[in-house]
Amino acid sequence: xxxxxxxxxxxxxxxTGCINKPAVVEGETYRCxxxxxxxxxxxxxxxxxxxxxxxxxxxxxxxxxxxxxxxxGRDDLRRKVLNEELAIEEKLLAEVRLEYGNGAxxxxxxxxxxxxxxxxxxxxxxxxxxxxxxxxxxxKKELTATR
Numbered sequence: 379x380x381x382x383x384x385x386x387x388x389x390x391x392x393x394t395g396c397i398n399k400p401a402v403v404e405g406e407t408y409r410c411x412x413x414x415x416x417x418x419x420x421x422x423x424x425x426x427x428x429x430x431x432x433x434x435x436x437x438x439x440x441x442x443x444x445x446x447x448x449x450x451g452r453d454d455l456r457r458k459v460l461n462e463e464l465a466i467e468e469k470l471l472a473e474v475r476l477e478y479g480n481g482a483x484x485x486x487x488x489x490x491x492x493x494x495x496x497x498x499x500x501x502x503x504x505x506x507x508x509x510x511x512x513x514x515x516x517x518k519k520e521l522t523a524t525r
Contacts (some may be wrong), residue, residue, distance in 0.1 A: 383513060386423070386424060387400065387421050387424050389405050391408070391409075391410055391419075394417050395411060396410035396411065396414065396420050397410070397411055397412060397413060397521060398410055398411050398498050399418075401439075405424070406421055406422055406424055407420050408420070409421075438499060446511070453524060456524060457521065457524050460517055460520055460521050462523070463517055464514065464517040464521065467513045470510050471507065471510035471514060474503060475507060478503040478504070483499075483503065
């Protein structure tokens with residue numbers, strides 16, 4: 379009976395256009411590479427278990443690996459860039475808050491003549507403060523995740 383399942387799996391792989399040996403994804407679902415990319419297919423009645431290396435690492439066989447020193451260098455560089463971006467965002471937030479003046483910046487002569495211009499500038503400043511606060515929160519979250 380195993381040979382009939384093997385024949386069915388082989389037939390399905392050939393029909394799908396697999397160029398490598400199909401690997402079990404889960405249960406009756408298999409994955410293989412075709413000329414146009416990855417292909418998934420089911421073979422009813424053929425239940426397999428993923429290869430041990432794929433189940434443990436979550437990476438396909440032959441996936442490129444990076445040595446620990448290279449990865450540490452990349453992580454350090456990423457942390458440095460994130461810290462630089464955080465410093466820039468904090469500086470920009472301080473500048474916008476100063477210009478915003480706690481929600482009541484002084485109106486320019488042009489804005490005194492046309493109150494709508496003042497309201498538009500106030501809305502832009504409020505939006506800029508909000509944007510920089512969100513960027514800072516996102517950068518801090520990302521930095522926390524990299525430590």
